Amino acid sequence: MQYKHLGRSGLRVSRLALGTMNFGDATDEATSFQIMEDAVEAGINLFDTADVYGGPQSPDMQQGYGLSEEIIGRWLAQGGGRRDKIVLATKVYQPMGLGPNDKYLSAYKIRKAVEDSLRRLQTDHIDxxxxxxxxxxxxxxxxxxAMEQLVREGKIxxxxxxxxxxxxIxxxxxxxxxxxxxxxxxxxxxxxxTARTIELEVIPALRxxxxxxxxxxxxxxxxxGGVLKKTQEGRRSSPQVRQTIEQLRPQLEAYEALCDEIGEHPADVALAWLLHNPVLTATIVGPRxxxxxxxSRRALDVTLSDDILxxxxxxxxxxxxxxxxxxxW
Incomplete structure (x- = not known):
């Protein structure tokens, strides 16, 4: 595994980050546990989640709220040094209820949200x-x-x-x-x-x-990820995805043909293209x-020439x- 500093901080994180939005939704708990074990074994130390992950992210459909954090918490509770092996990241902002202060970033909401996340994650701090x-x-x-107080208390x-x-920013x-x-x-x-708008202002600001x-x-x-080939092989997609495929078909055809030409899987090329950007610390992969x-680990070994770029x-x-x-000008 390759590692890089988290921005200008002294913290080093893996260049692939484990995204856990599928935990509790598309991926059951036992499989989620196995994915986390495999990630640690592969050297992935950055685990990314959010308080709303695990089900529909809507204030009137709360049956899955917090489930991703809860699954990670039960995995951490098994011990064996699991907590010390990972850099744990979660998020705050989204509505976690129907009350007037159950969303956004007031000091009130931040205080309550961090306490709730710590409880679900079964840990005493969020990295x-x-x-x-x-x-x-x-x-x-x-x-x-609010954030300064949480840092002072050792909670983040x-x-x-x-x-x-x-x-x-x-x-x-x-x-x-x-x-x-x-x-x-x-x-x-x-x-x-397919979505490069942040190259205008966000990436320069980050740098x-x-x-x-x-x-x-x-x-x-x-x-x-090779959607055209998968479709030819019988993979079914939603009507919205099929519509997008048709809109982008000429580009997708050219892209998958280029990947075939260099002998690399389209998903690996897409990740490798991101990883070549010096501003990028890690790319999030969300396996089911x-x-x-x-x-997804293959992307770390893919080198894209200037001609391919x-x-x-x-x-x-x-x-x-x-x-x-x-x-x-």
Missing amino acids: LYQMHHIDRFTPWQEIWQ TYVGSSNFAGWQ ATAQSAATHRNLMGLVSEQSLYNL HHGLGLFPWSPLAGGLL TPEQLAT AKLDEIWPGPGGEAPEAYA
């Missing part, structure tokens, strides 16, 4: 506590005061963001600096060959402020089975570079 989305109403003074160690814009870091805090160390964003990047949906919901986890840019063009040069 990376991530804001699942930007809160457009709560002031940064309140958010950082680092703070990260998710789905932030570049200017919001800059604003958060400015507010943290005024309090003599480290601020954010990482950002989770939608990023893959400038020293934050690590964790892309979510690195395979674009399976589109970059141990077999899917095992195959250029061809990928032709197939999946980005926004034209970083702002403002992408659209101005």
Whole structure:
């Protein structure tokens, strides 16, 4: 396994992160346990979850809320040094109930959410506590005061963001600096060959402020995992996915043909393309089975030449570079 510092921090994490959104939903507990065991055995030490993972992420459908954290907690409770082998990351923001203060990032919500996550995870600290989305109403003074208190109490160690814009990252870091805090160390964003918008402003902001990047949906919901071949083999997809396939068919055909040409699986190429970006710390893989986890490790050994990278840019063009040069002088 390869390791890299988490942004500008001294913490080293594996370049593949185990995403656990499927735990308790698409993946049962026994299989989830096996996936976590296999991940540790493979050297993966970054486990990513969220308080809402495990079922429908809707305030009026709470039957799965917290289940992913609970499954991880029961796995950790088996002992054997499991907690010390992983860097545990979870998130706060999403509605965890129907009350007026059951969502967003007020100090009230953050305090309650971290206590609930610690209970479900059966641990006394969270290594990376991530804001699942930007809160457009709560002031940064309140958010950082709450996070600072949790760090002081030893309940969290680092703070990260998710789905932030570049200017919001800059604003958060400015507010943290005024309090003599480290601020954010990482950002989770939608990023893959089909979705490259963050190259405009988010990636430059991460590089400038020293934050690590964790892309979510690195395979674009399976589109970059050889979807055309799987469809030919009889794999069934939802109507929405089939519609997207038809919209992107020329690009998908060119992409899968290029992967065949270089003798690599499309999913491995998609992950390797992400991993070649120096801003990226780790890419999140969310296996539903141990077999899917095992195959994702191949991406670490795939080297993409400048010629192949250029061809990928032709197939999946980005926004034209970083702002403002992408659209101005």
